[in-house]
Amino acid sequence: DGQLFMMAQCHADPQAATACASIPLESSDDASPAVINYVRHTRESLVIDDAVTEERFASDPYILQQRPRSIVCLPVISQATLVGLLYLENNLTTHAFTPQRLELLHVLASQMAIALENTRLYAAMAHEIDERTRAEAALQKALVNVAQLQEQLQAENVYLRQEIQSVHAFEDIIGCSQPLLEVLHQVEQV
Secondary structure, X not given: OOOOEEEEEOOOOHHHOEEEEEEEHHHOOOOOXXXXXXXXXXXXXXXXXXXXXXXXXOOOHHHHHHOOOEEEEEEEEEOOEEEEEEEEEEOOOOOOOOXXXXXXXXHHHHHHHHHHHHHHHHHHHHHHHHXXXXXXXXXXXXXXXXXXXXXXXXXXXXXXXXXXXXXXXXXXXXXXXXXXXXXXXXXXXX
């Protein structure tokens, strides 16, 4: 299991809802680490109707200090992998999380799992597209280089053919002209 991050928090005041910039849960004072670790390790939903009197978490410093009344923590599971936790608490009343509300929260946790999986797949697809784009750019660059080399080879081929033709043409002329051969022979002797 990896490190947990708090992604958002909301208070009874709708104006107090905030999206967090992935705060590590260990750095947050807004949730019970004991409850979160329990659900993280058991992967089972936990409903606490009265957190102040709940014996399992009676010594939790967060619960002792903040005195939340009702707490619910649900695992968010995608393809048998824990991908997150849904943690809610009510500081005003006990038994706040009724069976109907829990049913809705389970649906919400399922939708969160789907959304997180879609986000992961989208990120993987975006990474794959980036890799393919880079590979395509490298291939295009290589094709340009190959085309340039091909042009250079063709130009050299034309040049060499012209050289061969000019050398053969000169030898053919020399071979046909007896007076020129005699002059070249005398030049060689000097």
